[in-house]
Amino acid sequence: MNLSPDIWVWVSAFLTLCIFSFLFRDNLLYRFAEHLFVGISAGYFIAITWHNVIYPNLVIPLFKQGNIIFIIPFAFGILYFTRFIPKLAYLIRLPIAFLIGWGSGVAIPATFQTYIIKQTQGTLLVPDAFLRWDSGLWAVIGLVGVVSTLIYFFFSKERKGILKPTANLGIIFIMLGFGASFGYTVMARISLLIGRIQFLLGPWLGIIK
Numbered sequence: 092m093n094l095s096p097d098i099w100v101w102v103s104a105f106l107t108l109c110i111f112s113f114l115f116r117d118n119l120l121y122r123f124a125e126h127l128f129v130g131i132s133a134g135y136f137i138a139i140t141w142h143n144v145i146y147p148n149l150v151i152p153l154f155k156q157g158n159i160i161f162i163i164p165f166a167f168g169i170l171y172f173t174r175f176i177p178k179l180a181y182l183i184r185l186p187i188a189f190l191i192g193w194g195s196g197v198a199i200p201a202t203f204q205t206y207i208i209k210q211t212q213g214t215l216l217v218p219d220a221f222l223r224w225d226s227g228l229w230a231v232i233g234l235v236g237v238v239s240t241l242i243y244f245f246f247s248k249e250r251k252g253i254l255k256p257t258a259n260l261g262i263i264f265i266m267l268g269f270g271a272s273f274g275y276t277v278m279a280r281i282s283l284l285i286g287r288i289q290f291l292l293g294p295w296l297g298i299i300k
Contacts, residue, residue, distance in 0.1 A: 093297030104295040107287050211237065236264040 095101065109124035149168075153161035167186040173179040242254060243261030250258050292298045 095295050095297065097294075100294050104291055107291060111287075235260070236267075240264050 106124045106127070109120040112118055113121040149161055149165060152158040153165060167189060170182050170186045173182040239257050239261035241261070243258040243265065245254075248254065289299070293300060
């Protein structure tokens with residue numbers, strides 16, 4: 092065992108062990124590490140937002156260059172603070188409504204283009220994939236999965252005849268997709284756990300290299 096002489100390695104190890112202590116039960120050390128992480132993250136996010144977003148995109152154009160049009164986003168930003176004034180708290184609905192409306196207008200077409208149109212094009216417009224022996228089977232499975240999933244979400248016609256088993260097949264593909272996503276999430280968390288254990292046994296304790 093070769094303990095690290097670096098004080099910051101000891102601080103990192105202490106905070107890691109504080110988080111791991113939650114495996115036993117909720118305790119003061121875990122809450123300390125949790126609050127510290129949230130506080131530092133919030134402070135870092137505020138600093139990054141100020142230097143990378145607010146200052147170059149609002150302060151400079153409005154107060155240094157005199158572009159009056161930027162008074163509109165400035166006013167919308169100020170309205171967020173009306174939440175702390177009970178008599179004016181209703182005004183916060185204006186920037187929130189604008190943000191949700193604008194965000195939906197930007198996100199929905201991009202999501203539709205990425206996850207629906209492009210996926211459909213990739214499934215239907217690549218006929219060569221069905222002819223190659225190494226990818227033909229997967230291409231057929233992908234095509235069946237896309238069609239059956241789309242039929243499952245087609246509610247304009249009663250599910251009778253061939254539509255019913257096809258929709259049921261679509262449920263299977265949907266569950267496979269959810270399962271794969273969940274498995275990927277678990278794998279990512281396990282990777283983080285392995286990284287922390289390697290840190291404790293390596294840079295901190297010096298047991299492994």
